[in-house]
Amino acid sequence: MHADDEQQRAADEATFREANERIREVQAELELSRQLVPFLCECDDTSCHEPILLGAEEYERVRSDGTCFVIVAGHSTLGEIVEEAAGHAIVRKTGLGGLVAAERDPREEGRWPTSRRAESG
Numbered sequence: 001m002h003a004d005d006e007q008q009r010a011a012d013e014a015t016f017r018e019a020n021e022r023i024r025e026v027q028a029e030l031e032l033s034r035q036l037v038p039f040l041c042e043c044d045d046t047s048c049h050e051p052i053l054l055g056a057e058e059y060e061r062v063r064s065d066g067t068c069f070v071i072v073a074g075h076s077t078l079g080e081i082v083e084e085a086a087g088h089a090i091v092r093k094t095g096l097g098g099l100v101a102a103e104r105d106p107r108e109e110g111r112w113p114t115s116r117r118a119e120s121g
């Protein structure tokens with residue numbers, strides 16, 4: 001694996017994560033918190049737009065770690081699978097990919113003050 005390639009893949013996946021943040025905002029605005037919402041698969045195939053149905057709480061749990069991504073079960077991505085559920089998996093980026101993912105963590109912009117407050121204790 002070439003380092004540039006790993007960085008590029010992580011950056012591509014961060015773009016999908018940013019799209020999912022928009023979906024999450026709409027979900028919050030519409031107060032759909034008890035319903036399952038179709039987030040986008042964040043695997044390393046940029047042509048993949050498969051939906052993953054997640055509740056607000058589960059999505060927030062993934063997003064609370066800036067190096068974690070959610071993918072359709074069996075899709076390809078770099079990193080270690082930290083959790084497998086029905087139909088999807090949660091993957092933690094390691095190495096260079098993890099650095100890129102953490103750098104581009106959309107939650108670092110403070111748009112979700114409640115989740116940040118919980119982390120800082």
Ligand SMILES: [Zn+2]
Nearest residue numbers: 041043048075
């Ligand atoms: Zn995918």
